[in-house]
Amino acid sequence: MIYQDSETLLEVCGLRANVNNIEILKGIDLVVRSGEVHAIMGTNGSGKSTLAKVLAGHVAYEITSGTVFFKGKNLLNLAPEDRAREGVFLGFQYPIEIPGVANNQFLRLIYNTMRIQHGKDELDPLEFDDFVREKMRLLEINPDFLDRSVNEGFSGGEKKRNEILQMALLSPKLAILDETDSGLDIDALRVVAQGINQLTNRDNATILVTHYQRLLNHIVPDYVHVMDSGRIIRTGDKELALELEAHGYDWIGTEHRAILGT
Amino acid sequence: MSAVLKNLINQPYKHGFVTEIESDIAPKGLNEDTIRLISTKKNEPEWLLEFRLKAYQQWLKMTEPTWPNVKYPKIDFQAISYYAAPKQKPKLKSMDEVDPELLRTFEKLGVPMHERAVLAGVAVDVIFDSVSVATTYKHKLAEVGIIFGSFSEAVQEHPELVKKYLGTVVPVGDNYYAALNSAVFTDGSFCFIPKGVKCPMDLSTYFRINTQESGQFERTLIIAEEGASVSYLEGCTAPKFDTNQLHAAVVELIALDNADIKYSTVQNWYAGDENGIGGIYNFVTKRGLAKGINSRISWTQVETGSAITWKYPSCVLQGENSVGEFYSVAVTNNYQQADTGTKMVHIGKNTRSTIVSKGISAGHSNNSYRGLVRIAPTATGAHNYSQCDSMLIGNQCSASTFPYIQVLNNGAKVEHEASTSKIGEEQLFYFAQRGINNEEAVSMIINGFCKDVFQQLPMEFAVEATQLLGFKLEGSVG
Numbered sequence: 163m164i165y166q167d168s169e170t171l172l173e174v175c176g177l178r179a180n181v182n183n184i185e186i187l188k189g190i191d192l193v194v195r196s197g198e199v200h201a202i203m204g205t206n207g208s209g210k211s212t213l214a215k216v217l218a219g220h221v222a223y224e225i226t227s228g229t230v231f232f233k234g235k236n237l238l239n240l241a242p243e244d245r246a247r248e249g250v251f252l253g254f255q256y257p258i259e260i261p262g263v264a265n266n267q268f269l270r271l272i273y274n275t276m277r278i279q280h281g282k283d284e285l286d287p288l289e290f291d292d293f294v295r296e297k298m299r300l301l302e303i304n305p306d307f308l309d310r311s312v313n314e315g316f317s318g319g320e321k322k323r324n325e326i327l328q329m330a331l332l333s334p335k336l337a338i339l340d341e342t343d344s345g346l347d348i349d350a351l352r353v354v355a356q357g358i359n360q361l362t363n364r365d366n367a368t369i370l371v372t373h374y375q376r377l378l379n380h381i382v383p384d385y386v387h388v389m390d391s392g393r394i395i396r397t398g399d400k401e402l403a404l405e406l407e408a409h410g411y412d413w414i415g416t417e418h419r420a421i422l423g424t
Numbered sequence: 425m426s427a428v429l430k431n432l433i434n435q436p437y438k439h440g441f442v443t444e445i446e447s448d449i450a451p452k453g454l455n456e457d458t459i460r461l462i463s464t465k466k467n468e469p470e471w472l473l474e475f476r477l478k479a480y481q482q483w484l485k486m487t488e489p490t491w492p493n494v495k496y497p498k499i500d501f502q503a504i505s506y507y508a509a510p511k512q513k514p515k516l517k518s519m520d521e522v523d524p525e526l527l528r529t530f531e532k533l534g535v536p537m538h539e540r541a542v543l544a545g546v547a548v549d550v551i552f553d554s555v556s557v558a559t560t561y562k563h564k565l566a567e568v569g570i571i572f573g574s575f576s577e578a579v580q581e582h583p584e585l586v587k588k589y590l591g592t593v594v595p596v597g598d599n600y601y602a603a604l605n606s607a608v609f610t611d612g613s614f615c616f617i618p619k620g621v622k623c624p625m626d627l628s629t630y631f632r633i634n635t636q637e638s639g640q641f642e643r644t645l646i647i648a649e650e651g652a653s654v655s656y657l658e659g660c661t662a663p664k665f666d667t668n669q670l671h672a673a674v675v676e677l678i679a680l681d682n683a684d685i686k687y688s689t690v691q692n693w694y695a696g697d698e699n700g701i702g703g704i705y706n707f708v709t710k711r712g713l714a715k716g717i718n719s720r721i722s723w724t725q726v727e728t729g730s731a732i733t734w735k736y737p738s739c740v741l742q743g744e745n746s747v748g749e750f751y752s753v754a755v756t757n758n759y760q761q762a763d764t765g766t767k768m769v770h771i772g773k774n775t776r777s778t779i780v781s782k783g784i785s786a787g788h789s790n791n792s793y794r795g796l797v798r799i800a801p802t803a804t805g806a807h808n809y810s811q812c813d814s815m816l817i818g819n820q821c822s823a824s825t826f827p828y829i830q831v832l833n834n835g836a837k838v839e840h841e842a843s844t845s846k847i848g849e850e851q852l853f854y855f856a857q858r859g860i861n862n863e864e865a866v867s868m869i870i871n872g873f874c875k876d877v878f879q880q881l882p883m884e885f886a887v888e889a890t891q892l893l894g895f896k897l898e899g900s901v902g
Contacts, residue, residue, distance in 0.1 A: 218857050221849055242856035251857070258854040261845075262872030271868070272858040279859065311872065328858065 163364070164384050168195040169233075171336050171367050172217075177228035179216050186212045188392035190228070194336065194367045201370045201378055201403060204389035205411045210371045211255060213389070214340040218252040219245050233335065247279040249335030253325040253342050260312035265324070268312045269294055273331045297330045301357045318345030319354075326357040337361070338369045343377035355380030375407040390415050450507035456480065459607055462507050466576055466610070469583055479596035479606030486600045492763035493792040493824060494732050496705065504670060506608045506641070565623075570654075571616040572627055575643050578614035585616055589647055593676035593713045593740070601672040601734075602709040605641045609674070612643035617652035617683075626882050628657040642673040648683035650716065655686040657885055669694075671730075673708045681716030681743065686724070688881055690889050693729035700759025700788075703731025710737035711767075714746035714775075722749040723766065724880045726889045731760060736794065738767035741775035741803075748777040751877040755893060756789030756821070765795035765826075770803035770836070779810040780876050784893075785821035792824040799836040806836040814844045815873050817866075845873075867893070 172194040179187040186209050194200055204210045216223050217230065219242035230237040237245060260268065266287075273294075274284040285293060291308075298305060303323050313321050322342055329337055339358065343351055358381055362368050370377060378386075378400065386402040387394045388411075396402065396414060406414065450461060459480055463473040488499070565572050571582060578586050596606040617623055648654055671693070677685045687710075696703030706729075712721035723737035733756075739748025750766035768777035777797070785791040797808045814823035825842050847869055855865030870893055871878070878886050 218853075220853055242853060243859050243861050246857050246859040254854065254857075258851050260851070260869060260872055262875040263868055268868070271864070272860060275859045332858070 163197050165197045168197045170195050173231045175229045178226045180224045180226055181222055186392055196367055197364045198384045199368045200385045201383035202387045202389060203372060208389040209392040210389045211340055214252060214338045214371050217338055251329050251332055251334030251337045253339035255341040257313050257321045257325055259314045261314050263312050265310055265312050266308040269331060276332050301327055302353050303327055319350035322354050326354055330361055335366050340371045343372055375403045378403045388414055449505050452505045453502045454506060458506050468579060471587060476607050479603050482597035483603035483607055486603055488600050492734050494761040494763050496732055507610055568621050569618040570623055575612040575614045589645055589678055593711050594674050594709050601707040602674050605672045605674045609641040609643035615646040617648045617654045619649040620651045623654040626655045626657050640671045644675040646685060647678045648685050650681045653684035658689045670705045675710040677712035677721055679714050679719035679721055682718045684720045686722045688885055689725040690885060691727045691729050692892055695729045695760050696731040698758045706730035706733045708735045713740045714743050716743040718745045719743045720747040724751040727754040728892055733762040733764050735764045736766055740769045742771045744772045745774045746772055750779045751880040752781045753874045753877045754791055755784045756791045758787040760789040763792045763794055765793045767796040768808055770799045770806040774805040775803055777808045781812045782874050782877055783814045783823050785823050786817035788820045790822050794826040796828040797838055799831045799833050801832045803833050804835040808838045810840045812842045816846045
């Protein structure tokens with residue numbers, strides 16, 4: 163939802179980034195205010211997942227120019243764990259499996275780390291158990307999640323739900339959800355989308371990185387950005403996503419190149 | 425690999441200090457005179473000297489094994505001193521009488537003796553450079569008929585038991601290093617649990633190599649009679665030296681009918697520096713004989729130290745329905761090399777064995793699992809399950825698995841599973857994105873990986889092992 167007087171959470175200006183000396187992001191400008199939901203769409207290889215990882219601080223990417231401010235702080239100066247503690251959350255496209263580590267142990271560690279960050283006491287295992295079970299009930303997640311190893315042997319849908327559960331525990335200021343809809347069947351998509359909708363409010367913001375319109379049937383974006391070859395080539399409202407669905411990415415790419423005269 | 429990961433993997437050895445205690449060292453070199461000297465110093469009976477000399481004669485005819493997947497310069501066995509005993513006041517009756525310098529050493533190791541011994545209820549038989557200097561809880565154990573103390577004492581006080589069992593599981597000519605040990609061993613532990621007795625506490629020995637260039641040749645013998653059971657803990661650290669130190673121990677376990685022996689090791693000997701200079705050569709023969717029906721031998725080891733590890737705690741499952749277990753975590757870092765695993769030899773009917781091996785390699789290290797499962801023609805109904813998992817940290821280390829399986833009975837079942845995984849930037853990034861720093865992340869990944877083994881360790885040991893891996897790979901990996 164767009165609010166008149168909301169604070170600016172994220173401000174990306176002229177951001178360029180390389181991986182293995184190949185430029186992937188070629189000058190990104192983006193402003194996200196609290197309360198807003200942004201969708202970043204584009205074909206495979208357009209740079210949208212790279213943008214998500216660069217914002218979270220993945221070490222494989224080299225920033226060559228530009229600035230990123232988050233809540234007024236220079237995000238690029240912070241280590242990935244510090245960005246997370248400041249409230250940047252990345253929902254992974256391919257969550258990592260951690261054999262032998264019980265999910266509830268992992269969830270408790272990340273939750274308590276965040277509590278310490280906010281100057282609160284840690285929850286002991288029993289308190290945490292009550293807390294996490296309530297969150298899971300709201301997100302329609304099977305309680306057996308807690309006893310299984312983190313993401314190990316999880317189906318695609320279960321992994322994505324586990325990401326949303328972590329998001330629910332950490333209550334991030336800015337959630338960047340990378341292809342959260344990929345690999346989900348219709349029912350799982352509905353549940354995951356409902357979970358995200360429950361978590362969005364006036365004080366936080368969400369960036370949905372997605373290839374398809376279908377997630378946007380469940381989560382209505384305030385802004386839709388289309389990326390192509392490392393740039394945002396068009397920004398619009400939710401109607402833009404529908405146009406894309408109808409005409410395909412080629413249509414907008416052609417139009418964009420026509421404007422640039424190439 | 426990122427600089428962060430590198431830093432994490434390269435934490436210096438924390439137990440590298442030398443305790444200044446006067447040592448009584450034999451001249452370097454090995455010949456019959458050296459062996460006679462050791463035997464005389466220890467006031468041994470004639471049969472034991474003969475045992476040693478027989479082993480020495482066998483050793484002379486043998487050659488060093490070259491099949492392990494490890495590389496090191498040839499050892500000059502004539503440049504080693506085969507006997508070093510700390511100069512001590514004659515006999516110690518309590519911990520208070522122990523050399524305070526020695527006690528300080530244990531404190532530096534973070535193993536407060538009193539705490540371990542009293543709070544944890546563990547009887548500690550301290551081995552310090554080959555000679556026992558203190559034994560606790562001995563009398564309490566004696567009340568239920570358990571004999572627990574140094575090998576030398578056992579030779580003096582219970583020669584008939586030592587004579588009956590010594591060399592029955594690992595014969596003098598078993599292998600090169602076992603033969604060497606049989607010729608020159610100086611001390612070790614002896615444990616005898618009589619018929620029907622369940623040992624009321626975990627028995628523990630702390631080994632420590634202290635004198636530079638003195639080979640350590642420990643000899644351990646544990647016997648559980650019919651229906652007896654015991655849990656034995658062995659933990660080790662050593663100070664930091666530049667020259668390699670040879671350690672060639674022999675451990676023999678014997679379980680009679682319905683007896684149960686659980687042997688746990690946490691090993692953190694000096695592994696050499698980050699360039700691979702120095703470190704202990706750990707060439708050990710450990711073998712248990714599950715002799716009686718329904719007997720059980722269980723090995724659990726957490727190997728984190730030594731420049732080279734060559735070690736295969738094994739079970740010979742002779743009794744019907746006997747059980748053998750091997751749970752292992754082997755960590756190598758920098759230039760460490762480990763070739764470790766187990767042998768499960770099934771002889772009796774319906775014998776069962778389980779092997780769970782977890783190898784973790786970091787730095788430039790090389791970590792190999794080598795295991796033999798042999799089902800003899802007599803072992804109808806035998807069953808083995810083996811699981812060998814390797815984890816790599818960084819790009820310059822290696823892991824290998826060498827499973828040997830010989831099944832000579834059609835009524836047996838043998839299962840083997842293996843996997844290799846890697847801690848890389850993607851895992852660490854996932855944790856970081858949740859606010860968890862690299863050290864904590866690695867520690868959690870490693871402990872998850874090792875869980876199946878750690879849960880086999882006695883409680884206090886499990887905590888110690890978790891911390892040890894923490895700082896080993898923490899400075900090591902996390």
